[in-house]
Amino acid sequence: MSSVSDTAPKPQRRLPDLHVLGPILALVALIVIGAAMNSNFLSYANITNVLARSAFIGIIAVGMTFVITAGELDLSVGSMAAFIAGLMILVMNGALAGMGAGLGVIVLGIGAALVAGLAAGWINGVLITTMRIEAFIVTLGTMGIYRSLVTWLADGGTLSLDFGLRTAMQPLYYGGILGISWPIIVFAVVALLGEGAMRMTRFGRYCAAIGSNDQVARYSSVDVNRVRLLTYVLLGLLVGVATVMYVPRLGSASSATGVLWELEAIAAVIIGGTTLKGGFGRVWGSVVGVLILGLIGNILNLTDWVSPYLNGAIQGVIIVLAVILQREGKAGA
Amino acid sequence: MNDDSGQRAASPRGGGQGVTGRLALSGVDRSFGPVEVLHDVSLVLQAGEVHALIGENGAGKSTTMKILSGYLRPSSGRVLLEGQEARFEGSDAAEAQGVVLIHQEFNLAEDLTVEENVFLGRELRRGPLLDKRAMRTRTRALLERLECRVDPGARVRDLAGPDKQMVEIAKALGREARVLIMDEPTAVLTGREAEVLFAQVDRLRAEGVAILFTSHKLDEVKRISDRVTVMRDGRVVASRPTEEMSEDAMAEAMVGRALSDLFPARSAPVGEGVALRLRDLTVPGHARGLSFDLHEGEVLGLAGLIGSGRTEAMEGLVGLRPHEGTIEIGGHAVRIASPRAAQAHGLVYLTEDRKGRGLVLNMGLRENLTLQALEDFAHPFLDRRAEAEALTRAIRDFDIRAPSRDAKAGTLSGGNQQKLLLAKVLLAKPRIVIIDEPTRGIDIGTKQQIYRLIHDLAAEGVAVIVISSELPEVIGLADRVLVMRQGRIAGEVAGEAKTEDTIVRLAMGLDGKETAA
Structure with missing residues (x-):
């Protein structure tokens, strides 16, 4: 055991271990496999299609990374997205008569979605922090509530955006700048901001500390409940953002909207190397995780090796593998 | 300061039980990667003898105990059980041979009862069903042997520290321990609770159990041990009958220099x-x-x-x-x-529970150091260079010894964790x-x-x-x-x-x- 001081030799830079490289290697392998199997795989159209479709889960996964890093969990995001989508459509359809199918209604709809997301996240957070109920139970409950609410709002059917509005909103999903569509741009911006927040702000550091040992954080003058609440509010807001990108794509919402999004988002976070019990998180890993899940589906669709119906099974295998790799990375440390 | 008059492990030709003792280390080295933490350690535990192992944090006491009890294997050198070379495949193998280590942090399932803990992993059965009555009777007998009044049906979570210690010892006895190794058994006990423990140690000694324990409290080492082995920097620097060593002599052997007044004058x-x-x-x-x-x-x-x-x-x-x-x-x-x-x-408070409430053990030194005063490093983005400088200052001012600057807090010895904790709290000025x-x-x-x-x-x-x-x-x-x-x-x-x-x-x-x- 040597004393560390200014004069001590610089610590050797170790090569990043499998724990860090794993998700990237998996992503590269998928790209190589995809390219080898189908010449269309690397085409501009296919790549942007995969990215745009991954954007919804991706935006949510960025928020989920903070929640999981802080040792928490949110199962309600899929239902929440469906509920917000329904609400957004109702608000816009309702305002159509007074405001016309213009920018005003679209801004109103976007505002409603973001506020609803914030509120939904805040409700989860308050129930968990102030009322001290297990996150699993609270979000299992709200998951059922939102799913049921959207079914009720749609009266068991589908809520559809007014046709004129749908046309007016379509550029939000299909448009973009420099040939890159808006969902991809928003996803990229959210991911960059998230990565910055995780690595370079107190919020990110506090999330990791709380996830590792909330008692230590509490004894270190960290306002643990406030940070936890913030992670849920942030996630809710990002669910709102994802919904804003999602609604223009189909222009409708039903009880089938956003089904299993929570599992895909959690899976992406775990595949990316964030530890499920908290304490360590990386946003870029979650982005890689989302892309891995998206590419698997895409490759299965493009090739006829394996039935696309087995998509879920392959994703499941990847998730379990990722966790096994994580554990070995730890044991070796 | 090497003391060759102290009892060394017998040479391989020694053979007989009287010379090699019940459990012994002979010329043991142990390395972790390139770092050798034990050098040529020899140690003999005799039946019916209480052996104290003392040394500063990081002197190699824990590694020595883990090698004795099968948690680690020596890189070279031998472990001798009753004079025969023993190669424990793991702690289970050592326990099967009657060598039991009681960790400083108790290894009990908190939600199970005392008897369930005592028989955990080797439950008594009658056919396919658990024989609860037999286990309860046996547990009660074990606890009675220790003069411990804990109810075998009580949940471990509800027990006080010393009672948990007794349950650990009962568990060890239930495995017919002939060698009992205790890592700082009194660290969390009050003086009176420690007395209870010592009385039980005396009984076990009388029953012929070989006992090794570590402690930082030299007065209790002096009182209850028969032999003291002092380690420093991974070597045995002294091993003598306790009566031949004063507390001062022990402290000096541990530190390697004469200690001036412990408390500075105001x-x-x-x-x-x-x-x-x-x-x-x-x-x-x-x-x-x-x-x-x-x-x-x-x-x-x-x-x-x-x-x-x-x-x-x-x-x-x-x-x-x-x-x-x-x-x-x-x-x-x-x-x-x-x-x-x-x-x-x-106003700040520095907790008594440095592992549970003081430091995030799986985070680095820097993250731990700045956690309490993080706003001073956020403008609004965290200033890593300032954090690194704060760590450099803390390492210098508080003499924190760590394997490296990138080490996780959990890898530091207790004393260095405490210094890091102190540095962290004081960073809030x-x-x-x-x-x-x-x-x-x-x-x-x-x-x-x-x-x-x-x-x-x-x-x-x-x-x-x-x-x-x-x-x-x-x-x-x-x-x-x-x-x-x-x-x-x-x-x-x-x-x-x-x-x-x-x-x-x-x-x-x-x-x-x-x-x-």
């Missing part, structure tokens, strides 16, 4: 200004009606038995627990609802610091460093409250000692009256009664 006088004034501070369920003044530059000791409400009262003061009463800081009444609010008023058990479970050399740091703090005008179960520490450090009993301040002692005797009497409620002292 150089700066206590300030005039009142830093903290408490009136009727009550922490419901734990402490009632605490009133005292704390001056700038003063070191105030807070003594009392464990459970007297010392820790809870101070946790209440800093907002970790709900409290009532008046708190004045620097002459102004303040409301402290959270540790954050306390810190904003320059407090005016009032409450330090709970500043030196629990750390070696004497580091203790001395920490005492100096506390002393320097007071000299800078910081007001310090030291909570400690070690009376010499409270007496040596503090200008004034408040003694708590059953949630109240039982009395205050200062100057000449500051003796162990008066403090113990106050703590036990014997004040005013005559004793044959």
